[in-house]
Amino acid sequence: MLETDRSRSATHQSYAVLRDRILNGELPGGTKIVEEKIASELGFSRTPIRESIRKLEYEGLIVNKRVVKPTEKDLRNNFQMRILLEGYAAQCAASFLPEKDLQALYECVEIGRKGTTEEIMDANERFHEIIVRASNNSVMIDTIDRMQSLIYLFRKTVVLNQRPHLIDEHEQIYEAIKARDGEKAADLMKRHLQADLDFCLHIIG
Amino acid sequence: MLETDRSRSATHQSYAVLRDRILNGELPGGTKIVEEKIASELGFSRTPIRESIRKLEYEGLIVNKRVVKPTEKDLRNNFQMRILLEGYAAQCAASFLPEKDLQALYECVEIGRKGTTEEIMDANERFHEIIVRASNNSVMIDTIDRMQSLIYLFRKTVVLNQRPHLIDEHEQIYEAIKARDGEKAADLMKRHLQADLDFCLHIIG
DNA sequence: TTTATTATTTTTGTATACATTTTTTATTAT
């Protein structure tokens, strides 16, 4: 259904719409966000709009009342965080990951080889999510969650060019986790993210 | 001056007051936070109070409309994050830290030995802050900033018992940074935070 | 007494109005 979902709060609805409009480029970086304008556009009052804007500010999608225009530095900063957190998470995964999740991880690799672009993107996201959850650390999970939007925003420009070896790297990480080799899993994950960053930087540079 | 500061917004004022009341124990863990009650208490309307509450929720000081009661798990999660981020920051500091900051770092160590309890606490906080800033990564800096309140809340119970070797450890970290030994600085920082965590857990356990 | 069910009250969510601040535009002086 495409009509607005009356079962959720106005705040939640407007947040979701705004967020999507930013992520899909409908509201490009630099766009001024004016409460009243958004409010009348979406058919809500300013009050819930205000709250969604605040939430988007916390996620870094809105800065100074404008849609963020992430810099190369932002990209580096976010990836450096991911390298630290997901590296650690991969190590945890090697120690703790239950069989069920291990299978799910492998499915992501398989879809990465055979799926449609859409499916591949989902699978990649899921691959990382499973590993992050293995950290069993809600602070980390929430932090990475908050960073997702910004990273996605950047990735859009990159995503159509499928990066070579991406799935191979995932498979290697999967193998290391399966073999319960924490050191190796962490190291591979860090290299994987670094390569991803380098690829992004190369494309936009 | 103790009277409310009219130069700042109601949102900012109420945020600061609420935050402090939570941190100093005036609003102990588990206390139900009711917008209307706080509003009339502080002499503002619900609108700005609502916003401050949201902000405190993002910081983790309010959960489900109640003042957070951090668990041992929360403590561990937060410290694990700090170990990763501040370990990395210490490494950066060894590479990049300007002379001026290096001196400031040493002053923190000195105050740690000679100062009053109040001064020591401030110096300890500053010591870590200088190193975190050396990461030159705003995402990291902001993340650690957001975690401070929760950590402080927990620390309150521990802070009166001065932990042995704390200042010695700071000095060692300072020395490693001064010697531009990134590996060592990171390693010492990680051990330092782990020791801090263990001490906290021991006290509350 | 305990458990369901229904009133009642409290609290939150949202709309609206107005006050304050910020931004833009117009005007004047250099």
Place this chain on the structure above:
DNA sequence: ATAATAAAAAATGTATACAAAAATAATAAA
């Protein structure tokens, strides 16, 4: 024409009112 200032407009911050939802208390049935 440029910079400084004043006037106007726009946008945000805050208060208040009411509607919806959630929590609590009261009542009835098992």
